[in-house]
Amino acid sequence: MTARLHHVGIAVRDLEQARARWELALGAAAGPVEQVPEEGVRIAFIEAGQSRIELLEPLDEHGPVARFLARRGEGVHHLAFAVDDLAAALERLKAAGVQVLDEQPRVRGNGDRSIVFIHPRAMGGVLTELVEYHRQGAREG
């Protein structure tokens, strides 16, 4: 199966304010706020059909989302696509000379998924994440 748009990550300065605004615009309730210290952000998701909006607020001034906000201001930070075979997708990209930020899939979320980021320069300015979800509890590397 081809890649499915999984979520759109949006960098925001005030998560509560952004959450209220997106709830109003989409007529949907956001999920709970989660802390993701390893990424330096607090996040909240809003379901939008089979895709989701991920609101990202930096926890401090040092993480990638904080740097994005300082450089570009609020806005779309990345697009994430779910794929069935991340290793194969990564090989295809490397073989074509596409600049990736991860030479190997990185395991995330307690082993429930692996991710690879493609450099925004390679995707017309769009930071692009490919993510493969593993079976529940499975830990693959």
Place this chain on the structure above:
Amino acid sequence: MTARLHHVGIAVRDLEQARARWELALGAAAGPVEQVPEEGVRIAFIEAGQSRIELLEPLDEHGPVARFLARRGEGVHHLAFAVDDLAAALERLKAAGVQVLDEQPRVRGNGDRSIVFIHPRAMGGVLTELVEYHRQGAREG
């Protein structure tokens, strides 16, 4: 039903080059290139699950996508969400004082849909489109 992420519009300088790159990244074939003179763009869609990537290349230097490219460079131009009742969504936004770019739904695509844009200032820098698809052939609005 709540809003579904319908497509992500991406402003590009070279549609053929961008199309090839996104096809590679997503492992999917893009649809045919379409001219949309009333919007000043050539476009191509790539399916990504229930959402789509819409690549937008300006036809000249005067349209909104051309101005976006001149100001911001390539990147995500807008997010579009399908809703069931656009008039109700618009009323909800106006009642909350949210700045919209369309006071009334605009009919598009030979009457097959109506759209409203929300000002990016109201959505944390994200130009946001709400779209209601009408029954095939029905002309509302």
